[in-house]
Amino acid sequence: MARALQIQKPAVRTRSQELAELEDARLAAEFLAGEARAFTVLADRYHARLLNFIYRMIGDRDRAEDLVQETFVRVYRHLHRYDQNRKFSTWAYTIAGNLAKNELRNRSRNPMVLFQTIKKNWEADHRPLEWEDNRYRPDDLYRKRDLREKVEVAVAQLPEHHRVVFVLRELEGKTYEEISDITGVNLGTVKSRLNRARNAFAELIAPHIE
Amino acid sequence: MDCTDFIDRYSDYDDSLLPPREEAVFRAHLDLCEACARYDRVLRKGRMLARQMDPEPTADFIPRLRLRLLTAPEPRLMAASPVAAGGFLTLALAAVLGLWLVDAGPGSRATAELQIGSRATSLPASAYLGPVDWTTGRVDRGRASSYSPLEIGPPAYRASRSVSTGLSSTISHTLD
Numbered sequence: 001m002a003r004a005l006q007i008q009k010p011a012v013r014t015r016s017q018e019l020a021e022l023e024d025a026r027l028a029a030e031f032l033a034g035e036a037r038a039f040t041v042l043a044d045r046y047h048a049r050l051l052n053f054i055y056r057m058i059g060d061r062d063r064a065e066d067l068v069q070e071t072f073v074r075v076y077r078h079l080h081r082y083d084q085n086r087k088f089s090t091w092a093y094t095i096a097g098n099l100a101k102n103e104l105r106n107r108s109r110n111p112m113v114l115f116q117t118i119k120k121n122w123e124a125d126h127r128p129l130e131w132e133d134n135r136y137r138p139d140d141l142y143r144k145r146d147l148r149e150k151v152e153v154a155v156a157q158l159p160e161h162h163r164v165v166f167v168l169r170e171l172e173g174k175t176y177e178e179i180s181d182i183t184g185v186n187l188g189t190v191k192s193r194l195n196r197a198r199n200a201f202a203e204l205i206a207p208h209i210e
Numbered sequence: 211m212d213c214t215d216f217i218d219r220y221s222d223y224d225d226s227l228l229p230p231r232e233e234a235v236f237r238a239h240l241d242l243c244e245a246c247a248r249y250d251r252v253l254r255k256g257r258m259l260a261r262q263m264d265p266e267p268t269a270d271f272i273p274r275l276r277l278r279l280l281t282a283p284e285p286r287l288m289a290a291s292p293v294a295a296g297g298f299l300t301l302a303l304a305a306v307l308g309l310w311l312v313d314a315g316p317g318s319r320a321t322a323e324l325q326i327g328s329r330a331t332s333l334p335a336s337a338y339l340g341p342v343d344w345t346t347g348r349v350d351r352g353r354a355s356s357y358s359p360l361e362i363g364p365p366a367y368r369a370s371r372s373v374s375t376g377l378s379s380t381i382s383h384t385l386d
């Protein structure tokens with residue numbers, strides 16, 4: 001048994017490396033044709049990006065991770081519906097975006113969720129500084145953390161339909177066309193919302209940056 | 211060009227969507243106008259800072275996903291062969307799980323140390339305005355649904371963190 005594993009292992013790694021070089025649409029096709037490892041590659045390729053996207057949308061890190069999981073479960077179950085003429089990432093971001101939107105909707109109807117999120121924030125914000133990189137002096141650390149927090153809060157303060165466009169463009173590097181696909185709004189609207197989001201963001205952070 | 215024109219069309223400039231001649235006009239304005247130059251600097255620095263704050267997935271992200279996929283309904287495959295149509299999925303999932311165990315090893319970037327080092331906090335929920343219909347920008351006041359057909363009902367989140375997901379239990383579960 002142990003010997004069989006030793007013999008099989010190099011072949012598995014080689015196939016994994018082959019898969020890792022494939023484009024998303026091809027991986028999806030491989031998975032649908034029965035190559036289960038192709039799903040591993042897709043999940044590994046996108047889970048950190050999707051976590052960032054959902055986190056920026058809902059502001060709760062733990063819940064964002066739950067929703068990324070849910071995104072992959074849906075991708076796994078419904079990959080046969082994925083249109084391979086479309087970018088896989090656009091499809092995955094659309095599912096993730098819908099889950100984030102749903103989360104915000106549910107949260108607004110459940111005061112208990114709001115309370116729990118605020119409590120978690122408070123605990124996280126009072127985390128001792130010694131966990132940080134100790135190459136910096138404490139006042140530098142405070143300043144840096146303070147500035148980052150202000151930037152993060154500024155993103156959060158954007159209205160939801162501006163924030164989604166801002167996050168997809170500025171933090172996820174999506175094109176206008178991809179943003180239009182993910183959010184279901186036309187290109188002109190994407191553009192005008194992005195411009196307004198950038199203006200609002202600049203106004204919010206300007207007092208802290210210079 | 212005045213400052214209002216600059217701000218109104220800043221996104222086109224920033225995303226390099228302007229024709230070369232117009233871009234030159236923007237650059238010239240930036241050289242002359244301190245207010246717009248500051249706007250440009252603030253936005254670039256803010257963007258850079260925002261990009262430095264990406265949260266890292268926690269170390270147990272992949273094990274938890276593995277577990278969820280084991281209990282999720284099976285995906286529909288292109289059943290071109292008896293293997294794909296028959297007992298393929300259980301074996302295939304076992305292969306996925308095996309690989310994830312390798313991927314989630316010491317080389318994985320999702321380590322507990324990184325989690326502590328990164329800023330894994332949450333912002334006040336009150337800071338998040340919503341829910342809003344992204345297509346219209348209007349605040350949703352209880353409309354039944356604005357989801358794309360891709361969304362399959364409400365998120366059926368099932369908490370599964372407390373369950374152990376070791377290799378032996380994975381294999382026995384898979385082969386049962």
Ligand SMILES: [Zn+2]
Pocket residue numbers: 212213214216239243244245246247
């Ligand atoms: Zn100006």
